[in-house]
Amino acid sequence: MKPSGVITLSTDFGTDGTFSACMKGVILEINPNANVVDSTHAIKPYDINAAAYSIATSYCYFPAGTIHVIVVDPGVGGARDAVAVEAGDYLFVAPNNGVLSEVISENTPYDAVRLDVPSFFRDPVSNTFHGRDVFAPVAAHLSNGIGLTELGSRILRLNRIDIAVPTVEENCIRGEVKYVDAFGNLITNITNEFLNELCRSTSLIEIRIKDHVIYQFSDYYEQGKPDALIALINSNGLLEIAFNRSSAAQVLGIAERCPIVVTLTTKRNEQR
């Protein structure tokens, strides 16, 4: 794959300190022409599920040949491997701890190597900051055109984490809140495809979350009346629960993992 020169950084390092700055410096020393893009440094510390979602919702908008570096790495310095992975049009550099589980499904073809060639690392390699000492330099070398297989030995299977998927019953889908965004919108793991299978556009439905019920889909936020919760399909094709101009998470006291159920119904609700 021809690298685009773009390298994105997704970490749980925060922006108070200089962790991400060190990574950028290391990359620019190896490839002065790299275009280093801060994706986010605010993934919840140690939260591999959040990292998996973060990269899954962003990687494909970058040019083909972009190198995505993901460092949410509670096992740094221990037994876990570091890997570089080519999948579709992109390259990924990350710990082998499941952070790519949403990008690469069970059936996605990919090439992966364990990063075991120290000449592509900083010297010495610390036990606590592989972002700077392993992932950044490897990404920079990839962006310089070093081939994936030069970086280490081939591995056949990446480690995976469990990603909660909705369960489908005869007349309902049971999912959960996957992510709360900056506006307090509740993004669920129920995809458009699940919904299309359950209901046609003429179907009557009930969406239940905590003790709230929504009886229809809206198209966009501003359709929401004051204090009326709305449901819509968001820009990633996911069912999202929101208020118009306020935080559903805050007002309802709902956080990630909160269950949500979409049920087919035959009664037209009066309050609809």
Next chain:
Amino acid sequence: MKPSGVITLSTDFGTDGTFSACMKGVILEINPNANVVDSTHAIKPYDINAAAYSIATSYCYFPAGTIHVIVVDPGVGGARDAVAVEAGDYLFVAPNNGVLSEVISENTPYDAVRLDVPSFFRDPVSNTFHGRDVFAPVAAHLSNGIGLTELGSRILRLNRIDIAVPTVEENCIRGEVKYVDAFGNLITNITNEFLNELCRSTSLIEIRIKDHVIYQFSDYYEQGKPDALIALINSNGLLEIAFNRSSAAQVLGIAERCPIVVTLTTKRNEQR
């Protein structure tokens, strides 16, 4: 206008998620040579006044031909237009909801188009994320040299929001706190020009905010004695109330919209 290649992003997306990353990816796919600059992603959610102030205090420091993208857009997906605007040396891409009201005054000449040519958008366009699907690709195409009028049909008048301006009476100016900065300094909407009209350098004045009174202007923060509130003209020519090395907002419990009055006085205050 010859584009400079610089594209700035000002949004209320926060930096926890990947909204801004998606915009950067979309831009770099269309123009790999674009220089995408994060201006701020921390504008208060839905706050069009704050967005208007944010862009007004930053746009003119960039090279001529810079494209400024502003996405504070509670009406996304609804009836509001998206626009591209050329004014002075700069291009702006934004919802037509008034975010440019401080950049473009009633008398500023400008060219504006409604973004109604879908071939410059991502396909499909979501109802919830025009930052990614409309504003980013349009900005990228502008930076590639696409002309303003190719992007849509000319509109004659941009929507505006009310920007609070001070009222001037015979012996006083009544304004308000417009913005609280990262240091807790209270930036008001009273400009240097208003003050010059009211008072000469030899005039005695009183500046009243909440139950505090200041009797003179300082030149810089460090002139402030411990626990003594100071008034100065800041780097944008605005009256600013501050403490030396602490947060006026926090200590005084003052937030945006708090009234402030500058009055000419004839008595020399003893505590001065």
Next chain:
Amino acid sequence: MKPSGVITLSTDFGTDGTFSACMKGVILEINPNANVVDSTHAIKPYDINAAAYSIATSYCYFPAGTIHVIVVDPGVGGARDAVAVEAGDYLFVAPNNGVLSEVISENTPYDAVRLDVPSFFRDPVSNTFHGRDVFAPVAAHLSNGIGLTELGSRILRLNRIDIAVPTVEENCIRGEVKYVDAFGNLITNITNEFLNELCRSTSLIEIRIKDHVIYQFSDYYEQGKPDALIALINSNGLLEIAFNRSSAAQVLGIAERCPIVVTLTTKRNEQR
């Protein structure tokens, strides 16, 4: 020194406002090819010690010829000088208030000039925002190849701040917590070198912080058992106190300046 084209920004401006955006704009107007890198804008307001630590832990990872701009500057507009400094492979632009005290030790050779040639500044120069009006333009001119000595008159000695160093007694080292990172890890001012002088690998030690005792060093975070505090040498060669996957700062209620003592002991602790 040949500039690398990279200019880093380390400030206490936060990311809510447009202070850092203005600096980037000013730099790009003077040098459109500059690669402006946000190091951090979240240094604690006015905290020169924190700024000194921040730049000291990041500057050396950038390419030789990088220009580091540090703006933590409570004395802006007053009597303090602004300086440009060449030390080793790097250039620094900052107020002369001690922010370089950890980068440049008493014995480090350096060249420094007082920034007193206004033609390299914006015109006019405000009293409250030298980041935009002095430091950014000077850094941009340096990146364009302007020589250090063209920017002002040579000064022989930079101002310094006191950096707390550990005290060494016969059987112990007394240090303090220097910085709390994004994970709540407690980074101390006790270096690897101090520890090596005190103890050999076979020595028995006690590390005391608040009312907690640690009896051994770990190699990496994941070695920590649940609820067991660990000590390790971090990626900067500093003694660090941490929990595996939680915040030592939060759990223990420990902040910066908290004392820590490493003592040689002869008793093997049973709870070890």
